[in-house]
Amino acid sequence: MAAVAPRIAALAEKALGAPLPVRVRAWDRSEAGPPGAPVLVLRNRRALRRVLWRPGELGLARAWVAGDIDVEGDLYGALDVLAGLIWETGEDSSGARSLLGLARDPDVRAAGAELLKLAGPSLPPPPPPEENRRRTGLRHTLSRDRKAIRHHYDVGNDFYELVLGPSMVYSCAYWQQDGTLEEAQRDKLDLICRKLALREDQRLLDVGGGWGSLVLHAAREYGVRAVAVTLSREQAVYGRKRVAEEGLTDRVEIRVQDYREVNDGPYDAISSVGMAEHVGDARYREYATDLYALLKPGGRLLNHQIARRPLADEEAYEVDEFIDAYVFPDGELAPVGRTVSMLEEAGFEVRDMESLREHYARTLRAWVANLEAAFPEAARLTSPGRARVWRLYMAASALSFERNRIGVNQVLAVKTPTAGTSTLPLRPRSWTES
Known part of the structure; x- marks a missing residue:
């Protein structure tokens, strides 16, 4: 033959x-x-x-x-x-x-x-691998969103420690120089705190708080009282352990809670890092309105979000099938212009936007390198298929950022009082003034 x-x-x-x-x-x-x-x-x-x-x-x-x-x-x-x-x-x-x-x-x-x-024999077609996410119920309801988030994040904290490194930050790092991933993630956390102008005893809400890294940094370095909300039980358990180990239980609370269920505002500042991608286009105005209501007048929102390129015909947008089935079920990307418009329609004054596209490509390559360096252990901690999913999606995403197919942006918005005082300095780009 x-x-x-x-x-x-x-x-x-x-x-x-x-x-x-x-x-x-x-x-x-x-x-x-x-x-x-x-x-x-x-x-x-x-x-x-x-x-x-x-x-x-x-x-x-x-x-x-x-x-x-x-x-x-x-x-x-x-x-x-x-x-x-x-x-x-x-x-x-x-x-x-x-x-x-x-x-x-x-x-x-x-x-x-x-x-x-x-x-060879082609009927029936091969079934999808077991890592495929099967969904039921209406999109972006409370119950379905909880299941979608847990599909991605509740795969084992040990696995994420291996991929993300000691920072346990699962979003774009901020590479100021040729430092380590850990240093770049620390610099990103501090950049967010400076943009929010955090001060001692202010209340910070971190929406989609992950493993607690941002609220820990904000409480430790800026003296705030912080609440992080996540739909992942495993993230919450891990984050609470870190809070206790650092002796910050009087300043940091980590909840298993949907942002739509938070009812103890107002907060002085809100951060939302890598969470808005899970909201969905149909719910985005509700998301922006809810965060606006949770802020004090003069309070700041830092929205850190992946964006897609705009299309000539927005009706043609379709969610990536692989990402939807295996990585982020029900996740949707929007152009940054649409995000800004939605925030403004909710009442926010958008004051600054910074693109970190190249930073995310470098971050993803660092995560892929971590995964590849310990791939057998990663496969043992989850499954061989799950480890291959992460390697493929992170490598492909790095290329997408490098080729400008997608981007990531930090949008700083203010709940400006009717008097018109935004509380921002005249030259905010240095982020050294409060």
């Missing part, structure tokens, strides 16, 4: 109508494709069936999570070239049938038929 990899490469190029940008190694150990390129390893026939039944990103992602495919060499380089192919060809829910019966070009149909023969 002829070697498998050359046949796959030739048929794939015919079906795609483009040269294959990666080298292929098949289950029979044969190879084909450009020398020196990253190697896409097909460990079994099931890998090919997954891609044929769901052409595009989701089929490749499912095969990756299941361990049916792997990449040897530069993972970032492989993802970069494969992403170009995926975006050009697009997703097609008709799966393998599009290669057989729906393609107009008879050569493409013939190539699809040959690939299906190589893949």
